[in-house]
Amino acid sequence: MKYSYFPGCSLEKNAASYDVSTRAVASRLGMQFTEVEDWNCCGATEYVSLNLTAAYSLIARNLAQATKNTGLDQVVAPCSACYLNLRKADKVLGQDARLADRVGKALAAGGLSYKPGSLHVRHLLDVLYQDVGLEALTAAVTKPLTGLRVAPYFGCMIVRPSFHNGGEDPEYPTSLDKILKALGAEVVDYPMKAHCCGGHMTQISEDTGFEMIRRLIKGADDYQTDVIATICPMCQLNLDGFQGAMNRHFSTNYHIPVLYFTQLIGLAMGMAPKDMGIGDEIVSAAKALAKIGTAVEPEPAGPARRKKDDKSLPMPSRGGGVA
Amino acid sequence: MSDERFEPKIIAFLCNWCSYRAADLAGTARMKYQPNIRTIRVMCSGRVDPSFVLKAFSLGADGVMIAGCHPGECHYLEQNYKAMRRYEMLRHTLLAMGMEDHRLRLQWASAAEGNVLSAAINEMIEQVRALGPLNWPGLWSENGGHQAAIERLPHEHAEALEVSA
């Protein structure tokens, strides 16, 4: 199973553990990834509402670059936003001839071209569910996640709109549940599984953004979830990165780690947590994973914070004032 | 009738229960369509013998339409499926005999779809008008008409015929 691989900006930095765990898991499961050469940002969510031609040219450049991987007509994107953008661009350019024409000219200016319909854009979840399949996954499991209560969280983008959700029920998708079950985990019947995480709302209106995150975390907590499994870096960032801020905002005390589903797959296949990027998450998964006997190396302690009334002087770092 | 424009003559076989009623509905609703079509009522699209179609072409029709009930809605339960099968065979044969596509058309229209039928009629008339008069003998003339006809066949059938230059 060979694919072009489109990591997207998030997987470079804040979702680096998604990238690391995906690559590690891929080779074990017989998937061969060839990264798209010189890919660029997909434009995430807002650009399309500002300038159609520019936005779709930006996205289509990635598709054009992907065609350079000769013989590979499938492009896998682990990030839901990248996936939706690439897939939507391919569909829209195929339907809107005038837009396709303008975008074509933009690409041509860079010596590139893309014929809509020539690539199949897939989400990583779909590839694992359809191409690898539950049987192969189950066979690869050596350390089942028995006793770990995992809530499958799809987020809103992968199941809507229906032209790309592979027939999943947008209100109640089940592919991730089945994958987690195959890993031996206790799958939580999470009612918020396809509800929006708020996207960028934390930057626009904290009240709204945090409330949306609170609902999701509370929903998981109500069902005694140990770990939330995500498939999208934005969701992961909101639920993990902003969990502390949300707690402070509402004076709550939730502590539910949020991991990528590929990290859990790696763990179940007996890989070391460090190799899956576990330990990088902000809400630590150590306690949850200790429950199933997996030790997570503690993060190296950062420099201790200086107390307010500390009058001591800093130690020299280089030559005492010498430039 | 204008002298500059070619006016095709199209014969339509309409099934009594659905498509004929659709034509009636188009009439009651005063939906206008071009008069190039002349209709024959049969009880069912399954009644349409391929020889009727050939007869119509040979007598001067430039196009033939067979209209019936939507699959699953045939008054006689499943006879429009038989019409469908015959149409496929007939279309294939006509193409092989050098006739252009679109001169024969199979159209489903339920009794409530007067608009669908009148739109289909107008569309077909324009398509046949663009093809010009059916000049069957001309297509088989010694000057490569035979070869041109073979070339119009779907690829796999042309290969099967193994026509040499």
Next chain:
Amino acid sequence: MSEKVGVYICHCGSNIAGTVDVVELAKFAGELPGVTVSREYKFMCSSLGQELVAEDIQKQGLTRVVVGACSPHLHEKTFRRACAMAGLNPYLMQMVSLREQVSWVTEDKALALDKAKAMISGGVRRVQLQEELEPTPVPVNPNTLVVGGGVAGIQAALELADAGYPVFMVEREPSIGGHMAQFDKTFPTLDCSACILTPKMSDVGTHDKITLLSYAEVEEVTGFVGNFHVRIRKRARGVDEKDCTGCGICIEKCPRKVVDEVFEAGMGYRKAIYRPFPQAVPKFPVIDRANCTFYERGTCKACEKFCPTNAIRFDQEDSFLDLDIGNIILATGWDLFDARRLSQFGYGRLANVFTNLEFERLCNAAGPTDGKIVLRDGVTEPKSIALVHCVGSRDKTTNPQCSAVCCMAALKFGHLVMEKTQAEVTSFYIDIRAPHKNYEEFYDRLQDEGMHFVRGRVAEVTDAARRPEEEGKLIVQVEDTLVGKQRRLPFDMVVLMSGLQPRADAREVGLRFGISCSMDGWFTERHPKLDPVATMTDGIFIAGVCQGPKDIPDSVAQGAAAASRIQGMIARGTVMIEPVVATIHEENCSGCRICNNLCPFNAIEFLAEKSVSYINAALCKGCGTCVAACPAQAISGAHFNNQQINAEIEGLLYDAVRGNGGAPKPVAVPA
């Protein structure tokens, strides 16, 4: 001998004459070969118009008539009758549609005239090859088969039986009663459903003219109107009906409890040997072999041990009954929409989400909770109940149709809740559909009684609480369109008003009887406005919800209507079979049997001794498919034979000039 054709061009006021030059057209027709009389007249369908035709037939010795007027669907009968009364066989008349097919759809008058000339020309050539035909009278057997023992079927059966005609009722379940027997009360009168139904059920069970075949299905139907042969499979009850007294001791003693998925809608239990409900007709219980210990392991036999009259027969087998039937009424009812398909309502996942049918069983005093409205735990009384309308109705993703009864049922539920509990009840609706007698007043009444109404489609029913007040409740998320706000309302119980759907096997059952279903799955009536109980197949009628969603009064009315039609036919004694049928000419038939499988009405059989095929004219519906298929052209279709249609084609193309220079020759009229 050549024919004498009379052509009559109708003006139809200005409907035809306004666009087509009828005088010119009549002149043109008069010059066609074979035409001796050609007239135009303002209104051919009027009595004067018809007299014109009659006079010419008698005085001028016309042998064929062509009427150029409106659509044959309107007046073909009229002119056929006019010809018949003047002494000319009605099938020697041909109508040409000059109105719907020419004047009403063509703008250019000159072009309209050209088209009209071609259509008349076609008709004139065709009519000269038409033949005299006579319809065949067939006797009508007074036996009627009613399939389905719901309220529509029951009504039909009782009316026929009271008129003195024998009725055979076939019902799939062990008892008649249908869905109406499951309900608690009926709207708007709030009559107890069983109380008004059971007297009728009892009448059916005891009527000397009705033979009730319960726990039975129709296996095969052959024949034609007035003369059907029906094979019925009586499934093995495991109980001998002659010996059983209906005492019910077997049911009491049976140790196996099973969830009753049918009558109790999955909410209650029954035994392995059971009656669906106490007032079941007939009273004989049935052994559910799939769940009976004896059939599984060979042990138990408690029912046999305790039966005082020795009526248990474990080795009983299905038996078959062959009946001669004159007419059949299908009253097979409906299935409930599966609310699990709409996962956002949580049915099947969230314990206290119920369907309307489940709620009926809760309210019913003979139901699993003795009529107490309680939550799924069987104990707790809800303090707040939400009724979600249009679940699986008015929904493009599932069923687009309105199910006609759920709004009224929701009002009824509201009343029952307020009568039996202290709970608040809220309806979430799109529209309140209360069309019939006293329905709107019932809606008024419920508003006065304090039922709450929120106009908006429910987006979601969830247990994911956002605020402390929502904890432990079912939250209904809805856009309240009258207030213009999104609302989240907490409830203890949510009832989904699931829609009515055609039976899962409706298409298959329909084909068994020779009728079809429309694209949405309900049986197809002959005419949705003017003939809702007849079908395209003579002798087969439909009644009740199987024709489309409707309430009890309408189902009863349709049952009565179907019965009345059949009574008319039986009283008449004979029915006329249209002569537009196909015939196989033995001498030309090679016995290839290509035609045999083409007939969906099984009208074609193969006569092995003669090695030819044969068409039963009474079964033939005249579609002509076999006529077109016969490679030897050994089959002729009356009134639509090859010569007639070819002549019509020639006439229509009378003005076409071939590319190779020739004009078609005029048709040679057979000597």
